[in-house]
Amino acid sequence: MTHTDFGGRTVIVTGAGSGIGRATAERLLADGAHVVAVDVSHERLDDLAASHASSLSCIAGDLVDDDTIARALTAAGDDIDGLANVAGIMDGFEPTAEIADATWERVFAVNVTSMMRLTRAVLGPMLRRGSGSIVNVGSEAGLRGSAAGTPYTTSKHAVNGFTLSTAFFYGPKGIRCNAVAPGPVATNIEAPFHSEWAAARVGPLMQVALPPTARPEQLAAAIVFLLSDEASNVSGAILPVDGGWAAI
Template sequence: MTRIERIAMSSTDSDSRVALITGAGSGIGRAMAQAFAAIGARVVAADIDLGNAEKAAAEIGDAAIAVRVDISEQASVNDLVRRTLGIFGRVDVLCNNAGVLDTMALPADTPIEVWDRVLRINLTGTFLVTHAVVPHMLAKGSGVIVNTASEAGIRGGAAGIAYTASKHGVVGITKNVAWAYANEGIRCNAILPGPTLTGVAAEAANFDPAGVARLQPIISLNQSIAQPEQMAAVAVFLASDAASNVNGAIVPVDGGWSAG
């Protein structure tokens, strides 16, 4: 019996939920995969870097599978959902976590290609995965979506224009999905991480100095650097029955940054 066959058989015999997590190969997504597995969920660790996704799944064991996905491409997203349903038969929790930073450049200095890439991944990607998963949640009358937005989703001075626009858009997607399906058993909430120790921070070498200088007054208000596990814990709560009446919430997980 192959590992996939063992997973499929065990999922048939279990009431545990299935959590599909994008960007699960590193950072917050990897912590989410581990956190959901820790409470008994079966996990689909999806990432554009299959090697990282496989490492994340291997850390969990037979309760997880790894799938490569490019969330900016509809065909890749549809394949991800088909494979998930083929193995587990359902998706109970969707964590739209995959995303990229911009260069922190000021609006007039932001290259069009940076704008296109960041919006395509962060915003359109979140829509594409949601668009592919929601029909299956509707068919079974339940489901939870947790989107990873950002402090930049509620501020204008925490990132460059592309990232800021994309995360404001994720907040909008969250509220729209929550309202649209509130009577259909589907909840949708978002977490807003502040600075967190993730692999995305490696892109800091590409930051635009003039943009960073202008953003510094807001960035300097931050009081802490979070661990990915702190974000994952809130995602698990929002997906749990304890949050059964929480829908459309935009939850800062920033150590008080947004309170300043």
């Protein structure tokens, strides 16, 4: 593992109870950061805290609720160096004609709207200090149309637009904003097929194009790099971390 120095720095990590978020939180803790770990699962945060007592603040709550965002900001204090927007949910591989409103709304609420609200809240303290780094977790589904259902695919394309727009507006204020686009990663995310048509359409493509499944730590390495001063001249990047899938 390479080492980046986060001594004395505070970073908020969402989805920190599992998978990519947990690996990111653990890597930042190992590199000396104070980590504010946010997750809807109390149990997963308890598990994280059991092995990382120091420099860790855990906020259990749904990011769709304003209260969760307010508690994360309070725990982080006035000096917030970084934000890793990792939390996200999949759809059921629904193509457009089969989308239930509830699925669309929940996927957008978690993957897009809560990301915007937390980033908006964090920009206050970052702008007062004139520095900060934000990393959003998109997806291979944000680079193509064939890696998920329509709700998730659309939400991850929105993450890319949100990343570019935030980088554009706040670059002159000392704030960087980037995204990573993972391919398949071994985590607890659920990706059920609720559509026969989607299974028939996507299945054969996945068998040909899907790269080997990555470890969460491989994603954390890219996220931590973008959060760190090592990436001081990188902003507005959508970085595929997908074993080369985007090159196909």
